[in-house]
Amino acid sequence: MYTLYGFPFSQHSRRVVSLLEETGLEYEFKNVDMMNGEHMSPTYLEINPNHQVPTLIADNVKIHESNAILRYLCSKHDLEAWYPQDADQRAAVDQWLDWIQCRLSPAVLGIVLNKVFMGEDADQDAIKQGQEKMVELSPLLEKTFADSQFLCGARPTIADLALVSNIFHLGLADELPTGESTGRWYKAMLEMDGVKKSLPEM
Numbered sequence: 001m002y003t004l005y006g007f008p009f010s011q012h013s014r015r016v017v018s019l020l021e022e023t024g025l026e027y028e029f030k031n032v033d034m035m036n037g038e039h040m041s042p043t044y045l046e047i048n049p050n051h052q053v054p055t056l057i058a059d060n061v062k063i064h065e066s067n068a069i070l071r072y073l074c075s076k077h078d079l080e081a082w083y084p085q086d087a088d089q090r091a092a093v094d095q096w097l098d099w100i101q102c103r104l105s106p107a108v109l110g111i112v113l114n115k116v117f118m119g120e121d122a123d124q125d126a127i128k129q130g131q132e133k134m135v136e137l138s139p140l141l142e143k144t145f146a147d148s149q150f151l152c153g154a155r156p157t158i159a160d161l162a163l164v165s166n167i168f169h170l171g172l173a174d175e176l177p178t179g180e181s182t183g184r185w186y187k188a189m190l191e192m193d194g195v196k197k198s199l200p201e202m
């Protein structure tokens with residue numbers, strides 16, 4: 001039985017929830033109320049000194065970093081379909097996970113943080129930079145989904161779960177990547193039970 005500390009409006013938390021739900025692994029979700037600063041409380045800082053969600057706790061391990069948690073769960077439970085053992089196939093999943101974290105996510109965060117959560121303190125430059133980056137990155141996704149049903153082939157992997165958590169986040173700011181094939185992929189991802197269960201109540 002896992003304990004997952006997270007927050008439904010955190011895209012990094014949602015990707016872990018969606019894997020746990022998709023695979024039926026047992027877990028207890030502990031809500032860290034970020035709107036009220038609970039992630040900065042001494043109690044939570046003991047759990048994760050980086051003051052970030054998610055954090056996963058199992059019998060012998062405590063892990064932060066959402067993608068590390070996804071990889072851990074897959075390795076621990078032999079979730080081959082979600083994170084292949086084969087080196088070539090695994091490299092493709094890892095490549096997308098890193099691309100999402102390093103290239104896409106900063107743009108998404110810049111837009112959503114400032115358009116949705118910062119009110120009058122919003123940094124308009126960060127929104128503009130994020131939007132410009134999305135104009136650059138959206139065609140890369142569109143080309144990928146024109147050739148392939150999911151990021152790494154005919155079925156979703158943890159890379160798709162990481163991506164959909166970002167794209168849903170972008171949707172909070174009324175922005176989505178352009179492209180018919182990307183739209184088809186997004187619709188298919190939103191129909192997955194685990195993804196549905198990871199979404200915040202709105």
Ligand SMILES: N[C@@H](CCC(=O)N[C@@H](CS)C(=O)NCC(=O)O)C(=O)O
Pocket residue numbers: 009010011012013039050051052053054064065066067
């Ligand atoms: N690289 C981390 C990022 C986690 C992250 O940025 N979490 C945000 C919520 S989506 C957070 O907790 N922010 C609070 C803070 O940084 O103080 C991961 O992938 O888990």
